[in-house]
Amino acid sequence: MNLLLLSVDSLRWDAVGRTHPHLLTTPKFDSVTADFVFTDRCLSVSTATRPVHQSVFSGLYPFEHGITGQHRRQRRRGIPRLMAELSHAGYHVGAFSEAASILGGVDIGTTVSDVSAYAPDGLAALRTWLRPGADQQALFMHYWSTHAPYGAADARALGETAELVRDGHIGLVEKRYLQAVEDCFELKIAPLLENLDMSRWTIVLFGDHGERWTAEELYHGQTLHHDVLRVPLFLHVPYQSARPGEICSLIDLAPTVRDVLQVPPVETFGRDLLRPVSEISPYLAQIEPTPHGLRDDEILSPASASGQSSTEVWWSVFDAAQKATIREPGGIWQWTTPFDPTAVPLESPPRFDATHVRRQLLAGSTYCRSGLEDGIDADVLGARLRDLGYLS
Ligand SMILES: [Zn+2]
Secondary structure, three states: OEEEEEEEOOOOOOOOOOOOOOOOOOHHHHHHOOOOEEEEEEEOOOOOHHHHHHHHHHOOOHHHHOOOOOOOOOOEOOOOOHHHHHHHOOOEEEEEEOOHHHHOOOOOOOOOEEOOOOHHHHHHHHHHHOOOOOOOEEEEEEEOOOOOOOOOOOOOOOOHHHHHHHOOOHHHHHHHHHHHHHHHHHHHHHHHHHOOOOOOEEEEEEEOOOOOOOOOOOOOOOOOOHHHHEEEEEEEEOOEOOOOOOOEEHHHHHHHHHHHOOOOOOOOOOOOOOOOOOOOOOEEEEEOOOOOOOOHHHHOOOOOOOOOOOOOEEEEEEOOOOEEEEEEOOOOOEEEOOOOOOOOOOOOOOOOOHHHHHHHHHHOOOHHHOOEOOOOOHHHHHHHHHHOOOOO
């Protein structure tokens, strides 16, 4: 068995031809993934690139692994690292990104190498890495061309694209974004998948978070709003059926992949999407927004051991029917449905006690009692975040 993990950065829940053919046209991608299990009832664990990817490869929530916001630079000690375990098990392991620097300080268990965002060159690099006909290959690819500014002339997320959002020209921003997604699906992913023997590859394709385009949240990573937390998920497991059910989370990917590849499980809150369950426990998501206007030494300070921090944190707990979100310090739980883009507050009474659920999850993790590693240098991370448009 081989594993291909594809992360399409900023892939919104509705930026998928299978469900929204009026928004984008992706015939090659749709054809090659026609047999894949697809769900748009997946929620991420956070709304920024670094926390989400650390969760995908560790199977842990952000409060457990330590990268609770885009600017957090220290992981907790001893967290699981999927790619290292696969390498130890004899797999040929590779990891590539069109923006490898954003994953600096995120430990997936192997080095993430830069790859060209120009489709022919990126494809050529991946094909060079692949060993045709071989088994036990595990490849991770992170596409960044779908991240703001989606090819805008000034190439700055907080430049022209941000101004267009602030001025209300959402239609033009959305058009550029959807073109970037189309190109990624048709010119990069479809040609890669077309050459794989589907009977020997487990393939997982996900959006790490969505995109929002509002004054409150120009792109993502500032809230846990529906449009930044809900993501598409494609799954292909040879000879097996995945069961995303009424709701799933990116926290479920690690236990699912471990099952397929027969890697020993670790104790996490995720569930194996290949196994039926009678009841799905509420999931959690959190984001510590990247504060703007503060000095690097203020925003890049260590996260506290409690999972809380000195700055603002958003938390959500949710099941398939209800989603509770709180902004701390000082907020009260706001109840919506998890899959309604309008995010209208619920009138019906909550089905679970959100405070209790979050407390149980925080208390139930052994990892969040571990200390923090030294982490990536604060100046280096600050420079990378500025280069990639996360800091002004
Ligand atoms: Zn991202």
